[in-house]
Amino acid sequence: MKYKFIALGLSGIIIAVGLINITVGKSINYGIDFAGGTLIRVIFKNQVPIGEVRNALQKAGIEGPIIQEMGNTGREFIIRTLQDVSEEEDTQNLESHEIIGQMVVDSLRNEEELKAVEQGIPDLNNINLDHLAEILEPEYPERASEIAEIIVNHRKSSELKGIIQDYSQLEELEGVAPEVIDYLKSKTFLSNVAVLSRETVGPQIGHDLRRKATQATIWALIGMLIYIGIRFKYAYGVAAILTLAHDVLITIGLFSLTNRELNLPVIAAILTIVGYSLNDTIVIFDRVRDNIKLMRKADFGSLLNASVNQTLSRTIITSGTTFLTVAALFLFGGQVINDFAFTMMIGVIIGTYSSVYLSCSIIYFWKIIFKPKKGMGK
Amino acid sequence: MNKKLRWKGLLVLAVLGISVYLAIPPGEKIHLGLDLRGGMHLVLQVMTDDSVRTETDQQISRLKQSLEKEEIAYDSIIKTENKVGEFTVQKISPEKQGQVREILDDEFREWSYRVIGNNINVTINANTATYLRDQAVRQSLDTIGNRVDELGLTEPTIQRQGLSGDRIIVELPGVENPDRVKEILKTTARLEFRLVKGGPAPDRETLLEEYGGDVPANMEVLRGDPKRTEGDFYLVSDIAEIVGEDLRNAYASTDEWNNPAVSFTLNPDASKRFAKLTEENIGKPLSIVLDNKIQQVATIETRIPGSGIIHGRYTREEAEDIALVLKAGALPASIKFLEDRTIGPSLGADSIRKGLRSIILALILIMVFMVFYYRMSGLNAIVALILNIIIIGGVLAYLKANLTLPGMAGIILTVGMAVDANVLVFERIREELTQGKSVTSSIASGFSRAFRTILDANITTVIAAIFLFQFGTGPIKGFAITLIIGITASMFTAVFVSRLIFDLTITRKRKKKDLSI
Numbered sequence: 001m002k003y004k005f006i007a008l009g010l011s012g013i014i015i016a017v018g019l020i021n022i023t024v025g026k027s028i029n030y031g032i033d034f035a036g037g038t039l040i041r042v043i044f045k046n047q048v049p050i051g052e053v054r055n056a057l058q059k060a061g062i063e064g065p066i067i068q069e070m071g072n073t074g075r076e077f078i079i080r081t082l083q084d085v086s087e088e089e090d091t092q093n094l095e096s097h098e099i100i101g102q103m104v105v106d107s108l109r110n111e112e113e114l115k116a117v118e119q120g121i122p123d124l125n126n127i128n129l130d131h132l133a134e135i136l137e138p139e140y141p142e143r144a145s146e147i148a149e150i151i152v153n154h155r156k157s158s159e160l161k162g163i164i165q166d167y168s169q170l171e172e173l174e175g176v177a178p179e180v181i182d183y184l185k186s187k188t189f190l191s192n193v194a195v196l197s198r199e200t201v202g203p204q205i206g207h208d209l210r211r212k213a214t215q216a217t218i219w220a221l222i223g224m225l226i227y228i229g230i231r232f233k234y235a236y237g238v239a240a241i242l243t244l245a246h247d248v249l250i251t252i253g254l255f256s257l258t259n260r261e262l263n264l265p266v267i268a269a270i271l272t273i274v275g276y277s278l279n280d281t282i283v284i285f286d287r288v289r290d291n292i293k294l295m296r297k298a299d300f301g302s303l304l305n306a307s308v309n310q311t312l313s314r315t316i317i318t319s320g321t322t323f324l325t326v327a328a329l330f331l332f333g334g335q336v337i338n339d340f341a342f343t344m345m346i347g348v349i350i351g352t353y354s355s356v357y358l359s360c361s362i363i364y365f366w367k368i369i370f371k372p373k374k375g376m377g378k
Numbered sequence: 379m380n381k382k383l384r385w386k387g388l389l390v391l392a393v394l395g396i397s398v399y400l401a402i403p404p405g406e407k408i409h410l411g412l413d414l415r416g417g418m419h420l421v422l423q424v425m426t427d428d429s430v431r432t433e434t435d436q437q438i439s440r441l442k443q444s445l446e447k448e449e450i451a452y453d454s455i456i457k458t459e460n461k462v463g464e465f466t467v468q469k470i471s472p473e474k475q476g477q478v479r480e481i482l483d484d485e486f487r488e489w490s491y492r493v494i495g496n497n498i499n500v501t502i503n504a505n506t507a508t509y510l511r512d513q514a515v516r517q518s519l520d521t522i523g524n525r526v527d528e529l530g531l532t533e534p535t536i537q538r539q540g541l542s543g544d545r546i547i548v549e550l551p552g553v554e555n556p557d558r559v560k561e562i563l564k565t566t567a568r569l570e571f572r573l574v575k576g577g578p579a580p581d582r583e584t585l586l587e588e589y590g591g592d593v594p595a596n597m598e599v600l601r602g603d604p605k606r607t608e609g610d611f612y613l614v615s616d617i618a619e620i621v622g623e624d625l626r627n628a629y630a631s632t633d634e635w636n637n638p639a640v641s642f643t644l645n646p647d648a649s650k651r652f653a654k655l656t657e658e659n660i661g662k663p664l665s666i667v668l669d670n671k672i673q674q675v676a677t678i679e680t681r682i683p684g685s686g687i688i689h690g691r692y693t694r695e696e697a698e699d700i701a702l703v704l705k706a707g708a709l710p711a712s713i714k715f716l717e718d719r720t721i722g723p724s725l726g727a728d729s730i731r732k733g734l735r736s737i738i739l740a741l742i743l744i745m746v747f748m749v750f751y752y753r754m755s756g757l758n759a760i761v762a763l764i765l766n767i768i769i770i771g772g773v774l775a776y777l778k779a780n781l782t783l784p785g786m787a788g789i790i791l792t793v794g795m796a797v798d799a800n801v802l803v804f805e806r807i808r809e810e811l812t813q814g815k816s817v818t819s820s821i822a823s824g825f826s827r828a829f830r831t832i833l834d835a836n837i838t839t840v841i842a843a844i845f846l847f848q849f850g851t852g853p854i855k856g857f858a859i860t861l862i863i864g865i866t867a868s869m870f871t872a873v874f875v876s877r878l879i880f881d882l883t884i885t886r887k888r889k890k891k892d893l894s895i
Contacts, residue, residue: 041725128554155724158731162724196725198556202716205421209851216849223841231834265784268846268854272791272861275839279795282838283802286831314805321747321801322794325740329790332739334732336413336725337783344791 008361011246011354018253028256031263031339032080032199034213036206039080040104041196045165047074053108060107070335076161076196078335079104108193116189124188125155125163126195139183143175150175163194213267220271224278235370236285239362240278243354247277250350251343260339269343276322277351280315281359287311288360300367304360312356319352380885386878393870394765397772407775409533410551411782413853414730416723417551418559421716424518424544426511428711430462430502433510437486438465441500444481450474463502470496515544517710522546524706525562545716549852556720558699566669566712567703569622571652574663574675576613578602585611603671606690612672614665619655624648628704630697631687638697639689642704649684657681666690668700733786740790741767744797752804754894758879759800762871766796769867770860782856792864798835799872802828804895817893821880829873836865 032039050069057065062081070076081104109117117123122135129145129152136144154173155164164170167190170181201209221244228237251270255262287307295303326348330341401407412419438455445452445467453469470478478498482491488506492499519538526534531550539545553559575597579585582599586592593599598616602609624644631641644652656664656678665675666688673690692700744763748756770789774781807824815823840862847858884893 130554156722156727157724158728160724161728162722194724195722197719197721199719200715200717201719204423205717212849216845219848220842220845223845224838227837227841264851264854265787265857268784268850268857271842271846272839275842276795278838279798279835282834283831286834290827310809311805314801317751317801317805318795318798321744321797322791324743324747325790325794328739328743329736329787332732333736333787333790334729336729337733337787340784340787344787 008358011250011358015246015249015253018249018256028252029259029261030206030210031261031266032201032206033263034206034210036201036203037081038104038198038200039078040198041070041076041078042105042108042193043161043163043196044075044077044108045163045190045192048077049074050077053077053079056107057104060103062103062107065104076335105193105195110192113189113191122188123191124151124184125191127188128152135187136180136183140180147176147180162196164190166190209264213264217267217271220274224275228278228282231282232285232289235363235366236288239359239366240281240285242362243281243359244274244277246354246358247273247347247350251347254346255343258342260342263339265337265340266343269340269347273344273347273351276348277355280319280352280355283314284308284311284355284359288363301364304364308356308360315352315356319348323348383878383881383885386874387882390765390875390878394768397768399772400775401768401771404771404775408771409774409778409780410726410730411780411785411852411856412549412551412719412726413721413783414726414733414781414786415551416553416721416726417549418553418556418721419717419719419852420548420550420560420563421539421718422518422522422546422548422563422713423716424515424546424709425712425714426514426544427462429510429514430507432710434463434465434502437489441467441481441486444485445478448477448481450477452478463507465500466494467498467500468496470498472496511544512542514710515546518713519546521707521709522548522563525703526550528702528706529559529562531559546713552723553720558695560715560718562699562703564713564715565699565703565709567622567700567706567708568669569625569704569708570618570667571620571655572600572614572616572618572665572667573655573659574612574614574665578608578610578612578675580610582611585613600665600667600670600672602675603668603673603690606671606673606692607675612665612675614667614672618667620644620648620652622704622708624651625704628701630694630701633687633689637689638692638694639687640692640697640701640704641685641687643685646684652686653681653683729783733783737786737790737793740793744793748797748800752895755804755807755880758876759797759804759872761879762800762868762876763793763796765875766792766864766867766871769871770863773863773867774860777859779859780852780856781860782853784853785856785860788857788860789864792861792868795839796864796868796872799828799832799868800876802832802835803872803876807893808895811893811895818884820893821877821884825873825877832869832873836869840865 050067053067054065057067057079064081066078066080068078068080070078106114113123122131124132127135129148132148132152133145136147140147150173151170154160154170156162160169167181167185170176170184171178221241224244225237225241228240232240248270251273252262255266260266284307287310288304291298291303291307291310295306298306323345326341326344329337330345333341434457438457442455451471451474452467456466456468458464458466467478475493475496475498479491479493482489482498482500486500488503489500490503491501515538519536523536526536526548531553533551535547535549537547539547548563550559575594576588577585583591585599594613596616597613599611600614601611624647626643626645628640628642631639633639659678660680661677663675663677666673674688688700741763745756745760748759750756752759767789770792803824806828807820810820810824811817843858843861843865847855847862850858
């Protein structure tokens with residue numbers, strides 16, 4: 001409690017910096033969920049410098065794509081094409097995005113491949129199971145589908161990650177004879193790039209998702225408020241809300257500062273943080289309530305202090321375990337879930353800090369400012 | 379006391395048993411979401427304006443006939459631009475106006491009208507329009523369902539978004555050829571057989587030259603599909619003799635030159651009409667039109683009874699796809715894709731690996747920590763934790779809910795948060811012990827005093843999760859559901875199961891003095 005002024009001041013500064021950055025500076029980066037647009041994940045056969053990817057896209061006339069390297073292999077990239085958030089009802093938009101999506105993929109192909117595609121030679125890296133079986137059928141009528149399955153399964157294994165770099169990678173496969181590989185060499189080619197996922201969100205849906213996310217957040221906050229209102233006194237409710245607002249503002253501020261994109265999983269993470277931070281706050285308030293009965297003679301400030309200290313080990317342990325698990329997710333969960341894990345990670349830290357340092361400080365100042373006649377117990 | 383413990387023990391074993399039974403083997407019992415399994419998530423919008431427009435066209439031609447029959451002179455009938463379901467009959471001679479109103483009153487009850495000078499403006503009633511739009515979405519749902527069935531995709535989800543919306547959500551796990559599927563879903567597949575009255579001509583102007591540049595009555599200009607024909611223009615009858623609904627079956631086949639083609643058979647009623655039509659028009663050309671594009675123009679050589687073949691320079695796959703959409707039925711209105719997320723199987727597999735790795739790592743970290751910090755009681759918490767994860771698996775399998783990547787994150791988070799209940803209890807017990815209470819009473823009051831806090835603390839997270847579930851899309855729903863199950867289960871495991879374990883160990887031990895915590 002002796003750090004209450006420092007804590008309030010520090011939080012104030014961080015929130016201010018975050019808000020200034022959002023309003024005046026970079027603002028919030030909406031992901032395709034909210035802004036609409038196309039997001040494509042690709043993997044290349046060989047390492048490709050990010051600049052080369054950008055050049056290829058620019059040559060194809062795609063303006064201002066956001067390109068991000070995925071993992072550390074230098075072969076995987078996320079490409080997002082920009083689109084203005086337009087409010088007008090334009091149903092053609094998605095189709096134009098599909099065309100852009102195809103342009104992106106085409107622009108990443110090299111000349112040899114484009115020739116092969118034109119000649120109708122199938123691409124072993126993008127071929128589906130049935131089609132591959134069909135190709136194998138004339139030469140290996142009995143084992144065609146079996147061989148096709150082995151190859152397709154191998155292609156999506158952790159080792160290859162969706163792209164066969166060289167026909168020699170099929171050699172060690174059981175059930176695929178060298179003749180089969182030779183046969184495939186003559187009938188197919190290996191493209192230089194494979195598409196791992198392609199997501200396109202039209203502006204209407206983006207608009208919709210933004211509305212839904214806002215609704216979910218507001219209703220969840222109202223729900224929690226009602227619950228606290230039932231279980232605790234008014235002052236605690238206000239303190240809890242201020243603490244929550246603090247957590248959300250700081251999280252979004254840091255999010256903006258680190259240049260990450262706001263998308264649906266991040267909203268989910270923020271809401272979870274809200275629930276989580278409230279959890280910590282409630283544990284402390286519960287203790288305060290207990291102590292008001294037990295420590296009648298103590299002054300309010302030291303009572304609050306005692307309550308925070310009594311619950312401190314619990315708060316730290318729980319936050320610690322949660323932080324450990326989220327950190328595991330952040331480090332090993334992969335790129336797809338990375339923004340979510342990042343939000344959770346800062347959220348856990350902020351949530352814990354605010355519960356310990358802020359929630360009781362607010363109660364304390366409430367008592368001083370409003371001097372409630374009935375006291376603070378319930 | 380002992381009897382009570384035995385019952386509690388049996389209850390826990392039963393929960394464990396049921397969960398294991400439900401969730402094993404997990405590969406089969408737990409449904410993976412599209413983001414883990416790979417597949418397509420599409421949101422389609424049914425352009426319901428189309429069906430109102432079609433209805434308007436039909437009613438206009440009905441009105442024209444009525445006016446003709448009653449010999450009522452008028453200048454023209456013009457559809458309102460940018461607004462479906464509205465048209466104006468222009469310049470009706472004043473003395474006949476009453477008669478027109480009579481016709482509208484009697485025969486067009488679903489339409490209302492306004493007289494403006496010599497013109498009458500006719501608008502479809504709001505209820506009727508709503509009904510037409512709703513029907514269009516329902517029919518589209520059916521048709522898309524049929525097409526997906528014909529494609530033979532497993533476990534598809536096709537549902538309307540909201541009760542009265544014009545959007546349809548289609549989820550197709552494990553799709554291997556997303557572009558083909560989208561093409562098939564999008565095709566309206568309106569098949570028509572129409573008699574050809576003029577053409578071919580290289581462009582519209584040449585075609586209409588002999589008619590003075592105007593399209594003659596009861597005729598329409600259609601163009602050959604550039605992919606299937608030379609792309610020439612034809613003048614065709616505006617009446618479709620045979621339509622898609624008349625088909626009994628359609629299948630991909632080959633023609634006499636062994637090129638891919640689509641064969642069809644007609645239902646009995648249409649067979650008769652087709653036989654009559656071909657008999658009366660021997661030597662004349664007939665066009666086969668799909669979605670307003672001519673696929674083929676052929677000269678009728680003999681009377682054709684109930685079946686035929688369409689050869690429009692198809693590839694084998696195209697022939698298969700066209701047969702498929704013809705068999706599945708036409709869409710009542712065109713559709714647009716509003717959202718399209720396609721996740722490849724290798725990305726999904728990668729996510730599963732990484733998700734599992736994170737879960738296992740998180741579990742190990744927590745276990746090590748709990749044993750290190752709470753010693754033997756830590757083991758107690760670990761048992762509770764493992765039981766918790768098994769219960770999550772069981773409930774997920776029971777609810778047939780999808781496990782998504784954020785869902786896996788939810789499990790990881792639960793692992794971190796579920797021990798919270800244990801921590802709250804253990805900390806209380808430690809406090810009671812330091813105050814010098816006996817082991818038994820410390821445990822009892824530790825649990826009872828911590829319980830209210832545990833309840834309060836967890837309910838807030840559950841509230842957040844419930845609203846996430848309510849408003850979220852697929853992957854987020856997965857997160858919300860694992861979080862809800864995990865937290866609820868943690869109350870059971872951390873409070874009920876842990877207590878049981880404590881009680882069991884204490885009754886076993888003669889010495890009740892020391893508790894490893």
